[in-house]
Amino acid sequence: MTDKIPAEALSTVSETMLATLYSHAVENRYPDALIRDPRAEELVAQIDYDFERFQLNPTNHTATCVRLRQFDRFAQAFLAAHPDGVVVHIGCGLDTRFERVCSELPDNSQMMWYDLDLPPVIELRRKLLEETPRYKMIAASALDLAWLDIVDVHPGKPFLFIAEGVFMYFPDAEMRRLVLVLRERSPKRHMSATYAANMPGLP
Numbered sequence: 001m002t003d004k005i006p007a008e009a010l011s012t013v014s015e016t017m018l019a020t021l022y023s024h025a026v027e028n029r030y031p032d033a034l035i036r037d038p039r040a041e042e043l044v045a046q047i048d049y050d051f052e053r054f055q056l057n058p059t060n061h062t063a064t065c066v067r068l069r070q071f072d073r074f075a076q077a078f079l080a081a082h083p084d085g086v087v088v089h090i091g092c093g094l095d096t097r098f099e100r101v102c103s104e105l106p107d108n109s110q111m112m113w114y115d116l117d118l119p120p121v122i123e124l125r126r127k128l129l130e131e132t133p134r135y136k137m138i139a140a141s142a143l144d145l146a147w148l149d150i151v152d153v154h155p156g157k158p159f160l161f162i163a164e165g166v167f168m169y170f171p172d173a174e175m176r177r178l179v180l181v182l183r184e185r186s187p188k189r190h191m192s193a194t195y196a197a198n199m200p201g202l203p
């Protein structure tokens, strides 16, 4: 018997979030770690899953950690410049950027953060992490644009959309459609995404 939480019903794509979580947890153990993510270690310990099956490739591992650090910096800079800003983390997996970034900033009761991922991921996430008045989870496919109505309740506020390690799983046309809709619906938006930057024809 184990009281760990099983990681069930995850698609192969969603399972990749467990690999990034494990990378963050392993890196956190080094004294000279590239990142500090103690929460990743706690989550790995709470989930009933054979994380050691991930043979961490040094190049991918380092890239994953540097990416996390860079996206944390984007979010930190955005919220420092826009204390009333709204952050939407698309394809959040089990990442706890909200905690990492917001613990570094004064609590201003103005910002809002949404973590979005596919329903089985959010189901697992809800068993491990809690919502607060300024931190909400959205169980939806980013490609089903109905989720925009959930975040579209902050008129005039600046938005940061983060998509870290996600767009590569989307068909190019769908990714392009999503980015263009975000641009149209959120005039004051900022976008930080891996992969999108490589796509010709995107804003």
Ligand SMILES: C[S@@+](CC[C@H](N)C(=O)[O-])C[C@H]1O[C@@H](n2cnc3c(N)ncnc32)[C@H](O)[C@@H]1O
Pocket (backbone or CB within 6 Å): 013, 014, 015, 016, 017, 020, 021, 090, 091, 092, 093, 094, 095, 116, 117, 118, 121, 140, 141, 142, 143, 163, 164, 165, 166, 169
């Ligand atoms: C490599 S993981 C990255 C997780 C997290 N961003 C990180 O860096 O730790 C890819 C994530 O994209 C999510 N994902 C894939 N397709 C998605 C979709 N259509 N809508 C929302 N999330 C999706 C997966 O469920 C998974 O959590």
